[in-house]
Amino acid sequence: MSSVSVLTIDGPSGAGKGTVSRILALRLGWHYLDSGALYRVLALSAIQHKISSEDASGLLQLTADLPVSFVLKNETEDHRVLLLDQDVTEQLRLEQTGNMASKIAAIGRVREALLVWQRNFAASPGLVADGRDMGTVVFPQAAVKIFLTASHEARAKRRYNQLNGKGLSVSLSDLSNEIRERDERDANRAVAPLRPADGAVVIDSTNNTIHQVVESILRLI
Secondary structure: OOOOEEEEEEOOOOOOHHHHHHHHHHHHOOEEEEHHHHHHHHHHHHHHOOOOOOOHHHHHHHOOOOOEEEEOOOOOOOOEEEEOOEEOHHHHOOHHHHHHHHHHOOOHHHHHHHHHHHHOOOOOOEEEEEEOOHHHHHOOOOOEEEEEEOOHHHHHHHHHHHHHHOOOOOOHHHHHHHHHHHHHHHHHOOOOOOOOOOOOEEEEOOOOOHHHHHHHHHHHO
16 A cells, blocks of 8 residues: 555545545546545445444444445546445435434444555555545555645535535525534544644635646645
């Protein structure tokens, strides 16, 4: 793994790190890891099997078989997440799934079980890793580390527009509250709290376009 080029992009939900990471992976011709999707796949499986977010043993049993792959099409389309060759992308984007994923991500034993798996995504010629602890825990040796953030209001509005664009009826105030709660939970959890990694370049995307963020990161690389 140490011989593979790795670019980590961490940050809170709605900062744009998923879109930025996908575009960079396509531009560079590198592999792509949406680490949050792994937790969401586990969360989805837990919901389907009626396993509580507090049932660490039950969650660990589910991690034994989570064959996930990511499909990148182009810069304008979202990547697809496949579980056992079944497209589960839309199910992973549900707020219920995201909230469950945030809760189980705070469980140390679960994070340890997924750590090796995440690192196995690092393969030649390189990897763009998108998440919340990619630069701090999973790939601390990465040559370039980015922490992408944005104002709370901007992130809630982006999420609202994204879901509305997909025909989903959502409340902006509810999304705002959920993002605020998730931020607090992620920043204060005992295991791998959300924060910029040592040596990370912090980029605020509140008033920047996706193109501007991508170009600034490419200059760093």
